[in-house]
Amino acid sequence: xPTREQVHNFAAGPSPLPTxxxxxxxxxxxxxxxxxxxxxxxxxxxxxxxxVIEGAEADLRALLSIPENYTILFTQGGGTGxxxxxxxxxxxxxRLANPVPAEEFKPPVVDYVVTxxxxxxxxxxAQRLSLPPFPSCPSFSEPRIAAxxxxxxxxxxxxxxxxxxxKDAAYIYYCENETINGIEFPPKPEDDSAFPFDLVPEGVxxxxxxxxxxxxxxxxxxxxxxxxxxxxxKNLGPSGVTVLxxxxxxxVDTTQASKLGCVPPVPITYEWKILADNxxxxxxxxxFPIYVSALVLKxxxxxxxxxQGLEKTNKAKxxxxxxxxxxxxxxxxxxxxxxxxxxxxxMNVTFTIxxxxxxxxxxxxxxxxxxxxLKGHRSVGGIRASIYNAVTLDSINLLCEYIKEFCGK
Amino acid sequence: xPTREQVHNFAAGPSPLPTxxxxxxxxxxxxxxxxxxxxxxxxxxxxxxxxVIEGAEADLRALLSIPENYTILFTQGGGTGxxxxxxxxxxxxxRLANPVPAEEFKPPVVDYVVTxxxxxxxxxxAQRLSLPPFPSCPSFSEPRIAAxxxxxxxxxxxxxxxxxxxKDAAYIYYCENETINGIEFPPKPEDDSAFPFDLVPEGVxxxxxxxxxxxxxxxxxxxxxxxxxxxxxKNLGPSGVTVLxxxxxxxVDTTQASKLGCVPPVPITYEWKILADNxxxxxxxxxFPIYVSALVLKxxxxxxxxxQGLEKTNKAKxxxxxxxxxxxxxxxxxxxxxxxxxxxxxMNVTFTIxxxxxxxxxxxxxxxxxxxxLKGHRSVGGIRASIYNAVTLDSINLLCEYIKEFCGK
Numbered sequence: 001x002p003t004r005e006q007v008h009n010f011a012a013g014p015s016p017l018p019t020x021x022x023x024x025x026x027x028x029x030x031x032x033x034x035x036x037x038x039x040x041x042x043x044x045x046x047x048x049x050x051x052v053i054e055g056a057e058a059d060l061r062a063l064l065s066i067p068e069n070y071t072i073l074f075t076q077g078g079g080t081g082x083x084x085x086x087x088x089x090x091x092x093x094x095r096l097a098n099p100v101p102a103e104e105f106k107p108p109v110v111d112y113v114v115t116x117x118x119x120x121x122x123x124x125x126a127q128r129l130s131l132p133p134f135p136s137c138p139s140f141s142e143p144r145i146a147a148x149x150x151x152x153x154x155x156x157x158x159x160x161x162x163x164x165x166x167k168d169a170a171y172i173y174y175c176e177n178e179t180i181n182g183i184e185f186p187p188k189p190e191d192d193s194a195f196p197f198d199l200v201p202e203g204v205x206x207x208x209x210x211x212x213x214x215x216x217x218x219x220x221x222x223x224x225x226x227x228x229x230x231x232x233x234k235n236l237g238p239s240g241v242t243v244l245x246x247x248x249x250x251x252v253d254t255t256q257a258s259k260l261g262c263v264p265p266v267p268i269t270y271e272w273k274i275l276a277d278n279x280x281x282x283x284x285x286x287x288f289p290i291y292v293s294a295l296v297l298k299x300x301x302x303x304x305x306x307x308q309g310l311e312k313t314n315k316a317k318x319x320x321x322x323x324x325x326x327x328x329x330x331x332x333x334x335x336x337x338x339x340x341x342x343x344x345x346x347m348n349v350t351f352t353i354x355x356x357x358x359x360x361x362x363x364x365x366x367x368x369x370x371x372x373x374l375k376g377h378r379s380v381g382g383i384r385a386s387i388y389n390a391v392t393l394d395s396i397n398l399l400c401e402y403i404k405e406f407c408g409k
Numbered sequence: 410x411p412t413r414e415q416v417h418n419f420a421a422g423p424s425p426l427p428t429x430x431x432x433x434x435x436x437x438x439x440x441x442x443x444x445x446x447x448x449x450x451x452x453x454x455x456x457x458x459x460x461v462i463e464g465a466e467a468d469l470r471a472l473l474s475i476p477e478n479y480t481i482l483f484t485q486g487g488g489t490g491x492x493x494x495x496x497x498x499x500x501x502x503x504r505l506a507n508p509v510p511a512e513e514f515k516p517p518v519v520d521y522v523v524t525x526x527x528x529x530x531x532x533x534x535a536q537r538l539s540l541p542p543f544p545s546c547p548s549f550s551e552p553r554i555a556a557x558x559x560x561x562x563x564x565x566x567x568x569x570x571x572x573x574x575x576k577d578a579a580y581i582y583y584c585e586n587e588t589i590n591g592i593e594f595p596p597k598p599e600d601d602s603a604f605p606f607d608l609v610p611e612g613v614x615x616x617x618x619x620x621x622x623x624x625x626x627x628x629x630x631x632x633x634x635x636x637x638x639x640x641x642x643k644n645l646g647p648s649g650v651t652v653l654x655x656x657x658x659x660x661v662d663t664t665q666a667s668k669l670g671c672v673p674p675v676p677i678t679y680e681w682k683i684l685a686d687n688x689x690x691x692x693x694x695x696x697f698p699i700y701v702s703a704l705v706l707k708x709x710x711x712x713x714x715x716x717q718g719l720e721k722t723n724k725a726k727x728x729x730x731x732x733x734x735x736x737x738x739x740x741x742x743x744x745x746x747x748x749x750x751x752x753x754x755x756m757n758v759t760f761t762i763x764x765x766x767x768x769x770x771x772x773x774x775x776x777x778x779x780x781x782x783l784k785g786h787r788s789v790g791g792i793r794a795s796i797y798n799a800v801t802l803d804s805i806n807l808l809c810e811y812i813k814e815f816c817g818k
Contacts, residue, residue, distance in 0.1 A: 007445030014696055016450045019439070026435035030428070036416030036779070040647035040701070041425045043782055076485040076649065077678050080692035084676030102544045129674040131667045133542040133549075135511045140542075140674075233693055238449035240485065240649040240695025258540045265538040265549075265673045267493030269486050283489035284642055286649025287423055288697055292449070370445070373452055 002370060008395040011373035012179055012348060013212065014233040016390040020303075021295045028291065039291045044284055052287075053280060056294035063215060063297060063307055066245055067223055073244040073272065074280040074290050079118065079211040079231045082242060083125035085270040086173065086207050086227060091141055092257035092266060093205075093250050094170040102261040107138050108170035111146035111204075113163070113195075116154045116178025117379060118209060123173075129264055140264045146172060154181040156340035157193035167201035171226065174206075177213035179234070180377040182350035182384065183343050184213060187220050191342045197221045205250065213347050214243070215300065216389060217311035226250055234347070235389045237293030240286040244272065251276045300389065310389055317387050317396045318346040324400040325351055333358075333407035337382065352382035359383070362406055369402055411779060417804040420782035421588055421757060422621065423642040425799040429712075430704045437700065448700045453693055458700075462689060465703035472624060472706060472716055475654055476632055482653040482681065483689040483699050488527065488620040488640045491651060492534040494679040495582065495616050495636060500550055501666035501675060502614075502659050503579040511670040516547050517579035520555035520613075522572070525563045525587025526788060527618060532582075538673055549673045555581060563590040565749035566602035576610035580635065583615075586622035588643070589786040591759030591793065592752050593622060596629050600751045606630045614659065622756050623652070624709065625798060626720035635659055643756070644798045646702030649695040653681065660685045709798065719798055726796050726805045727755040733809040734760055742767075742816035746791065761791035768792070771815055778811055 009016040025039075032039040035048060042048050057072045066072065077085075087110065094108050107130075112123040126143040133140070146165050147158040165172055174195060177184040185195040197220075200206050205226035210219065214230035222228070226247050233239035251273040254266035268274055274282050304310055322344055328334040329351075337350035353359040362383065366374050376382040387396060418425040434448075441448040444457060451457050466481045475481065486494075496519065503517050516539075521532040535552040542549070555574050556567040574581055583604060586593040594604040606629075609615050614635035619628065623639035631637070635656050642648035660682040663675035677683055683691050713719055731753055737743040738760075746759035762768040768791065775783050785791040796805060 001443035002445035004440060004445055004447075009446050009450055011446075011450060011452050013693065014449055014451060014453060017447065022438050022447055022449075026438045029431050029435050029438065031413055034410035035781075036411035036413055037418050037420075037781060038413075038426065038431055040423055040431075041418055041420060042423060043420050044423060044648065046782070076487070076490070076695075078485070078692045081485070081676065081678045084678065088676070125677055128664055128667070128677065131664075131674060132670065133667075133673065134546050134670045137543050137546060231693060238695075238697045239453065239693045240698060255537055255540075258537070258542075261541065261543045264542065265540060267490065267497070267676060267679060268534055268537065269490045269493065270676060283487045284422065284640060284648045286485075286647075286695055286698065288647045289649060289695065372444075372446060373455070 007370045007372055008398060009372045010385045010387065010391065012377065012384055012386040013231070014239045015386060015388045017237070017292065017296065018299050018390050021292065021299050024295055025292050040288050042287070044281055044287055049287055052291050052294050056290060056297055059294070059297040059301060060243070063301060064219060064222065069248050070245050071248055071251060071276045073246065073275045074285060075242050075244060075275055076240065076269070076286055078242055079209055079229065080121070081270065082209070082229045082244070083122040084129060085272065086171070087126045087129050087141065088264060088266040088270055089250065089252065089254065089272050090171045090205060090207070091263045092254040093252045095257040095260055095263045096252050099260060105262045107141050107262065109142045109144050109166045109168060111144050111166050111169040111172040113146050113158070113172065113174035114148040114150060115157055115175060116181035116183055118178055118180065119173070119175040122175065122209065140262070141170065154178065154183060155338055157183060157185060157343040159192050160196050160199070163196050163199050165199055165201055165204065167204065169204050171205040171207050172200055175209040177210070177345050177347055179212040179348050180380055181337065182345045182348040183338050184345035184347065186342045187217060193340060193343045197224050200224065215307065215310065216314050216347055218307055232289060232293050237296050238289045241289035241293060246272050304389070313393060314346050314389070317391070317393055318349070320400055321349050321385065321387065321396055324403050325349070328403055328407040331407055334403070337380065347386060347388055349385045349387060350376060350380060350382060365406060366402065369398065371399060371402070416779045416781055417807060418781045419794045419796065419800065421786065421793055421795040422640070423648045424795060424797045426646070426701065426705065427708050427799050430701065430708050433704055434701050449697050451696070453690055453696055458696055461700050461703050462694070465699060465706055468703070468706040468710060469652070472710060473628060473631065478657050479654050480657055480660060480685045482655065482684045483694060484651050484653060484684055485649065485678070485695055487651055488618055488638065489530070490679065491618070491638045491653070492531040493538060494681070495580070496535045496538050496550065497673060497675040497679055498659065498661065498663065498681050499580045499614060499616070500672045501663040502661045504666040504669055504672045505661050508669055514671045516550050516671065518551045518553050518575045518577060520553050520575055520578040520581040522555050522567070522581070522583035523557040523559060524566055524584060525590035525592055527587055527589065528582070528584040531584065531618065549671070550579065563587065563592055564747055566592060566594060566752040568601050569605050569608070572605050572608050574608055574610055574613070576613065578613050580614040580616050581609055584618040586619070586754050586756055588621040588757050589789055590746065591754045591757040592747050593754035593756065595751045596626065602749055602752045606633050609633065624716065624719065625723050625756055627716055641698060641702050646705050647698045650698035650702060655681050713798070722802060723755050723798070726800065726802055727758070729809055730758050730794065730796065730805055733812050734758070737812055737816040740816055743812070746789065756795060756797055758794045758796060759785060759789065759791060774815060775811065778807065780808060780811070
């Protein structure tokens with residue numbers, strides 16, 4: 001029966017958390033800061049939990065250098081919930097900014113950059129929610145694909161000339177890192193596959209799903225974004241909490257927009273403004289996931305050198321693993337899924353093992369060595385090594401040794 | 410600095426949890442069943458977590474005797490999320506059951522029984538989401554108040570003759586226990602303030618918010634309900650997970666309903682069918698809150714005598730505390746908020762301390778004796794002792810002694 005030290009957890013999410021954080025959380029579960037009560041047993045409106053959530057917000061703002069004109073929110077429903085909330089809130093914001101009579105109002109375009117499974121799902125959700133509510137009515141919006149790499153099976157990112165943004169779009173949407181496919185926008189603007197911030201039309205809101213690369217390295221051009229969101233369960237904390245970073249002018253009263261007409265109704269828990277007005281405490285928040293996230297943030301700042309430290313370590317981890325896999329590929333033993341090198345994710349490394357029965361053999365050998373949760377997503381197959389913040393360079397070294405051994409040195 | 414044993418936690422939610430459960434959860438946080446990984450670090454699709462969620466479902470079904478034609482779901486967003494989801498899913502179900510052309514379709518009435526703060530909020534949300542999407546369109550539904558005790562400030566429940574249900578309503582909604590006001594429908598049908606199941610028109614869907622009385626005693630007439638839901642953070646587990654019990658015919662494809670028109674669009678995470686089709690794992694669930702809830706269910710079944718044992722203990726706890734308060738009231742020292750005796754909640758006991766400065770004095774004395782989180786909700790004031798499953802009869806005895814002492818024996 002293995003200890004934590006004997007196991008190397010490459011889960012895609014929920015993902016490993018730092019042991020010291022979990023040890024502190026285990027104490028907090030029984031008796032939080034000597035209150036005689038556990039963290040899950042305290043009112044979310046009491047002074048103890050308020051200090052937790054406000055501390056998490058301040059630490060996150062410092063860690064990511066989030067400008068003052070953005071609000072940080074903690075909510076529920078995951079990235080999938082925000083697929084809906086992004087459309088609902090930004091259509092309301094667009095409507096309030098265009099308060100013409102309903103009969104003069106034209107449903108706006110919303111632009112999606114589709115580079116993998118998650119951005120595909122976000123686009124589908126925009127289509128679902130935009131259906132005309134009555135056959136005699138227009139659609140609520142016109143979801144468009146502004147760029148897609150589906151034809152090459154998500155193995156690369158669009159090049160600059162493939163983007164086609166609409167200057168009147170209510171927003172442009174992209175997913176920074178596609179967890180399932182292992183593809184990520186490179187941070188350097190000189191890379192051809194970098195996200196083309198310079199092509200975003202002035203005044204158009206830019207939305208990024210950062211779920212699986214959040215706080216793994218700096219966010220390029222954070223101030224060019226309208227909204228950034230992330231599920232916690234990769235780099236930040238346990239599943240059940242979602243972090244939103246929203247430019248303050250987009251915290252709008254959706255009921256007011258509904259009264260103007262031509263927008264879909266917004267369930268109150270998905271209205272960003274009501275969350276903001278109540279400091280993320282409009283209704284009972286997921287207190288334990290927020291608490292552990294707060295502990296992780298403190299740990300990253302004090303023990304891991306903040307975002308610069310994380311960037312350095314994560315870069316080294318990814319480079320080592322990709323180099324090992326490139327070597328193995330040159331020997332014909334493995335194949336990397338993402339063909340465009342600069343688009344390879346630092347967080348989710350996807351590859352296949354070549355040869356009949358070899359994948360099974362690889363996974364069995366991995367299991368024996370204490371490597372866990374390496375099986376690829378059911379929609380892609382193969383192997384996926386997710387190497388989030390809490391996965392150490394030591395674990396990567398051991399995995400690389402095993403890959404070399406498996407492929408014959 | 411107090412230990413857990415020195416503290417008596419009367420929080421309204423999040424609420425106390427059994428110490429043995431928290432001790433087990435603290436171990437599971439670091440190394441779940443000797444996997445070398447903590448429960449928060451395991452894939453929600455792996456065999457370990459599947460066993461947890463399926464076990465929780467089976468235990469809950471057994472505990473509450475939930476009939477086979479109901480599906481149990483675990484989701485996010487709290488009771489407030491379900492204020493929206495109830496309307497959205499049941500309007501879609503109603504539309505699919507009435508597939509006439511859009512121009513012939515008449516928006517249905519939805520009936521609300523309003524007996525306190527939470528049912529008021531649920532009603533307001535139905536109004537928000539029903540607004541006509543375009544000025545030329547009808548409303549999506551017509552929310553009606555089928556009974557209300559607002560005029561008596563939620564200090565009693567409606568009597569039978571005050572209900573006015575619509576036989577064509579898409580559903581009837583009530584809140585079984587109003588956490589803030591401390592009012593609850595009595596379980597015995599002979600009580601005048603019992604919920605009038607016999608008045609519910611045949612074929613009309615009945616929806617109950619059971620958030621703060623869930624698994625505290627049997628649910629009367631469970632099979633007469635279409636939907637029952639509850640946030641976990643009172644009797645079941647940590648905040649962040651919501652339990653739904655839904656009659657199978659109401660698991661409908663809301664996109665199909667949207668295509669027929671005349672219904673509001675449904676964010677995918679609030680569609681019950683997609684949750685059911687994926688065994689509550691459509692998107693990443695709040696794994697830790699579900700895990701602790703699963704442990705609590707096992708504890709209630711094996712240590713607390715199941716629902717009959719809980720009912721007996723909870724009845725004894727409530728009777729003792731109300732008797733003590735009635736005696737104190739007769740001495741003019743306190744005043745119970747809920748004036749109708751049979752409508753007094755077993756879970757949330759609300760009262761005020763009479764006399765200038767006496768409430769502050771009462772709370773200070775309570776704090777010294779280890780009583781915590783007794784302050785009433787900010788909208789009601791006074792004192793609220795929430796005495797959920799994890800609050801022991803011993804704690805109630807100590808609180809009663811203090812009340813007697815405070816009032817002068």
